[in-house]
Amino acid sequence: MKNSALVKMVGITKKFPGVTANDNVNFEVQAGEIHALLGENGSGKSTLMSILSGMYRPTGGRIFLNDKEVSFKNPRDAIAAGIGMVHQHFKLVDAFTVAENVVLGSKKLSFFLNMDKIEKKLARLSESYGLGVNPSAKVWQLSVGERQRVEIVKMLYRGSKVLILDEPTAVLTPQETRELFATLRKMTDRGHAVILITHKMQEVMEVADRVTVLRRGKSVATLKRSEVTPKYLAKLMMGQDLPESIKRQKRIIGKTVLKMSGVNVEGEGHRPNLNNINLSIRAGEIVGIVGVAGNGRRELAEVIVGLRKISSGRIQICGRDAANKSPREIIDAGVSYIPDDRLGTGLVPNLGAVDNLIMKSYKSQELAKGVFINFKKAKLYTEKLINNFGVKLTSESAPVSLLSGGNQQRLLLARELANNPRLVIAVFPSRGLDIAATEAVHKLLVNQAEQGAAVLLISEDLDEIFKLCDRVGVLYKGCLMGDLPIEKATIEQIGLMMLGSSQSEVKAS
C-alpha cells in the first residue's frame, strides 16, 4: 500500500444551481485498497463519484490517474480509462441476457457478435472472482443481489481498475453483504481499487482499508481503519456527537388493533401478489416487517390503508371490518400512514406547510366552516404542530419541496401523528434521513407506541428493526414468514428468511 495513488482528485468543486455539492474536495485512492467514502445524505459523496465516473463535469478542480491529468467528457471516457461505477439503481435491460447487457454500449464490438465467446469469457471472469453469475440468464430472472453482481462483472469485463459502488448494501441481505465484501477483497488482492460509498459506520469498520469522510460537500478527513472508531466516525460525519439513542422500555400491551387473516391480494402489472397474510398487532406493540424489494412490502401497507383491494381474507381494525374500505374510511378509523414515497404520495411538494398539514383534516369540525376552510384556524393548527414536532420552516407558505428531507419527514409525521392514531403504518420512515433526523423519527414512533398506538414498521434497515420492534416478520414472494419475538431473532436468521428459507429450516441449520 506504499505505492502512489491510482486516482487523485484535487480541489474538486461542483456547483448546481443553488447548491454547492462539492466544495474544494481532495480525495485519493491507491491500488489494492478498499476505500470507503463516508458521509450523510446530501454530503456530496455521490456527486464526487459521479464526477470521477464521467457523469458530471466538475466546476473546478483536477483529476489525476496514475499521475497523469485526465478529463472525462462522459462515462464512456471514464470506463475507457478504467473507472467503472455501480449505481444504486442498476442500469440493466431486463429482457436481455447477462452477456448482452455486459456488451451493450461497448464500442469495441465487431459487427457480428460472437455471444458464445463473450459468454465463456464472462463465465471465467465471474468464476475467478467468485461472483457466480450465469452469462446466459435473462436479467429479469435474477434477484436484486444477482443483478448487482452482473453490474460488477460488467465493469470488470470492460477492464475497470477502479470500481465505485454506490451504497451497494442497501439492497442486500446480511448474507449477501458478506459475500459482496469477500468479492471486493478478491478484487483488491488482484490490484484493483474499490471505492465504497456508504453512510454506515459498521461497513467502514468491517471492510474498508481507509476512509474519507465528507460533510456538507467538504472532505473532513482521510484515515486508516485502525485509527478510527464508529463513534469517532459519527462525530466526523455529523460535526457533533451522536444523539442519545432511545432505550428499550417495557410498554403496556393492550387489545388487538389490527388483525389480518388469510388475506390474498392479486398483483397488478409488476406488483407482487400477497398470499395468505396473517398478522395481528396489539396496542402498544411495534411490529417490524422486512423483505427484499419486490416481495410485497409496500403492497402490504397499501392493502391496510385501503389503497389496494384484497381478493379474499379478512382485515379488522379495532374489531371492525376494514377490508376493501376507501382510504377515507380507514383514515377515519384512526389509521395513520407514513408512505415510503415522501414527496410523491405523503406530501404535495409544490404546496406549503399549511396545505400539507391539513390535507387529511380539512373536513374536520375543527377546520371546516360550512363549505369553506377556516384558514385562520388552519394557520394556528400549523403553528401548533410545527412547534410540537420541531419542524424548521422558513415560511408557512413556501413549497415543502424546498425543505430538507428530515424536515419533510417531520412535517409528514406531524400530520400523521397529531391526532393520536390507533394504528400507525410506517414504510421506510427513515429512508434518506441523516442520523439526527432518523433518531427523531424513531423517538416519535416509540412515543406513539407508548401512548397506546399499534405500530407496523416496514423497514429495509435491520438495525432499525432490532432497535425498535417487539416482533418481526419477513415478507418473501408475498408470503409473510416468521413473526418472531425480537429477542429470539438474530440478524443471520432474518437475512436467511429474506432469501426464502422458512423459519423451521433456519432453526434446523
Place this chain on the structure above:
Amino acid sequence: MNFPITLEKRISASPVASLTIPLISIILALATGAVFLWLAGHDPFKAYSAMFKGGFGTVYGLSETVVKAIPLMICALGISLAFRMQLWNIGAEGQLYMGAFGATWVALTIPDAPSLFLLPAMFCAGMICGGIWGVLPAIPRAYLGVNEIISTLMLNYVAILWVDYLVYGPWKDPEGFNFPLTAQFSENALLPTFGDTRIHAGILFALVIALLIHFGIKYTRWGFEIRIIGLSQNAARYAGMNIPRNIILVMLLSGAVCGLAGMAEVSGLMGRLQHGFSPGYGYTAIIVAWLSKLHPAVIIIVSILFGGLQAGGFSLQSSGVPAAIVSMLQGAILFFVLGGEILTRYRIVFKGSAKKIGGKESWKQAL
C-alpha cells in the same frame, strides 16, 4: 449530448423575465409578420396601425374587442377549472355549441315567455347542455381511465355537426333566404347590451364566474381538493379524496361554464343560432387559459388582448390585406408568445461557459 446550447431550468421563474419576455416575443412576432406583409406587397406599418386601431384605437374598435373577448373569457375560465385538475378538456368548442343549442331550443320553444323567465331558462339550458357535453367524456375517464383529450376533441365535431343539422334542417328560418340559420329570437330572449355597443351582459357572467372560481378554489374545501388532486393525484388518493367524483364534478362545471359562453353568444350577440358562429373560440380559449397560468383575473386580461387581435384582424382584412395573412399574423404572435413563455422557466446556456442542465430532477434524468 454534445449540442452546444442547452436549456437550463431556472430555480424559480424570473420576475424580470416574465415581464420582458412576453414583450420581446410580441415585438419579434410583429417583426416576423412585417417581413411577410412586406413580401406580399403591403406596408407593414400601415397594416399594423390599422390593426391596432381596429382593436384598441377607437371606441368602436375597443367595444368590438370586448365583444370578441367575452366568449374567450367564459370558455377560458371553464377550461381553467378542468386544467387545474390536469383534465385536458379540449372540448370547449363543442360545449359552447351545445350551450348555444340548449339556449336556442328554449328561445324557440317559448318565445313569448316574459324575459324574466325566458333568460334564466336559457341560462340554465345552456349550462345543462354544456355540462352534459363535459360529463360525457368524464365518466369513462373517471372509471376506466379513457383519455379525455381524444374524447372531448371528438365530441366537438359531434356538437358542431348537430347544430349544423338543426340550422340546415328542422330549425332553418323559412324566411332566411335558405341561409343556415334559425329565425331571429323574440325581444324577450335577448340579453341586454350596454349603450349602443354590441357589448352584452355576457361580460358580467364572465366577471362573476372569475370571482367565483378564484374564491371557490382558494377558500372552499372543494377547491382545496381540486388543488391537491391537480398537483398530486397520489397524495390526494392517499389523503382519502374521492378522485372519480371530483373528475365528474369538475368536467360538469367546466362544460357548463363553456356552455354558458354559447348561450351568451346566441342571446347577447347574434339573436339566433347559425352555422359556424364561433371562429374557434373554444380552441383559442385553451391558449388563453394556458398563457394566463389558469389565474382567473389574468384570463380576463389576456382574453381582451386576444379579442383585440381578432377584432384588429377583421379591420385589417377590410383594409385589403387577405384573410390568410391576417390568420398567419395571429399565428405568428401566438407562436412567439408561447415559445417565449418557456424562457421564463428555462434559460439558455451555451456550453463552454456552462454548467450542465440544472434542477435536481433533470440531471438525474439526464443520466
